[in-house]
Amino acid sequence: MNGTPVDVVALGESMVTFRPTVPGRLADVPSFDRGIGGAESNVACVLAAGGHRTRWVSRVGADGFGDHLVEAVGGYGVDVGAVRRDPARPTGIYFRTAGDRGGDSHEVAYYRAGSAASAMSVDTLDLDALRSGRVLHLSGITAALSADCLGLLYALTDGSTPGTVSFDVNHRPGLWRDPDDARVLLDLARRAGLVFVGEDEAEDAWGVTGGPDAIRAALPEPSLLVVKQGSAGAVAFDQDGRHFEPAPRVDVVAAVGAGDAFAAGFLSATLRGLPTAARLRHGHLWAAAALTVPGDLAAPPSRAHADRLVALGADAWGTLHLGPGWTEATEAADSGAAEEVRTP
16 A cells, blocks of 8 residues: 555655766767666665665656666665656656766756656645655755646645655756745745755855854754765754764765765664764765765665764774775774775
8 A cells, every 4th residue: 555654755756867888978978878866766765775664756657767767766675656657748867977967077968847757746646655654755856846846845844744854955956947946945944854955055045154053043943954064074953952973084986876875874863763963974874885886876884884883983983984895894894993994
């Protein structure tokens, strides 16, 4: 049954991703490998890989790309029974170059206008399935897809959702025709119980400068606010005050998917009832798993492995240096307080 309780329900558009087989301009790339991409489904997939019960709710086209998305996300152990098929609208797709998103030569070509997911609304989705989780995870990407999608987010953040509403701001400037429209994300964030936002996002979308404390002043409503500061770390504000945890050093392979993995790690620790500081550290570790692989999705570290690292003292945590393959390191490697956990 679509309304069967789960740990986390994630709502949002996923697209079929085409990644080039060789570096170069999109105009010059001769072939592409197919994958999947979607901030919210990424969170659901990684949480499922980490042992949690998750559900992805969305709409895809009644086409081969829709088949692939449902099968691929379901393959991670995510419940996809509430994904609706739209015979009149296509599944969104996009192409990107091989370089990191932040590079000057990076190109992305989206083909998502009029997609099946843009027709998500309170009338076209299973609201019981959406409200069946201990956590409902949303993002600002959905708000930008259409007026119906924005209305759906307002309906889900009106206080009627029984679980915790988690909202990742996920400001994507290219989705907003008028940059001022992105201020609606501030309104949505104020309606959520748990909010993730990057320090840079708050400045770009809302003009909020002055760091985490200024962002908290602009967002006093959420009971838990997480402000991400890139490689420096993250700050969380809860009823007990302000908590900062630095991020470990990471040998980055690709930056794609790290924010989604951080949210998943933090949510995993939240579901387990861990203290706020430990939630931040788990977020950093799950993000490091994504940063040290080339694709969008990476299996998180085992719970026991992550718990041992999270339990390190401040000095030992500060010495961590994580490289490709670190999630498979032996127990002995992560038990030394001053050891690096690194694969050459």
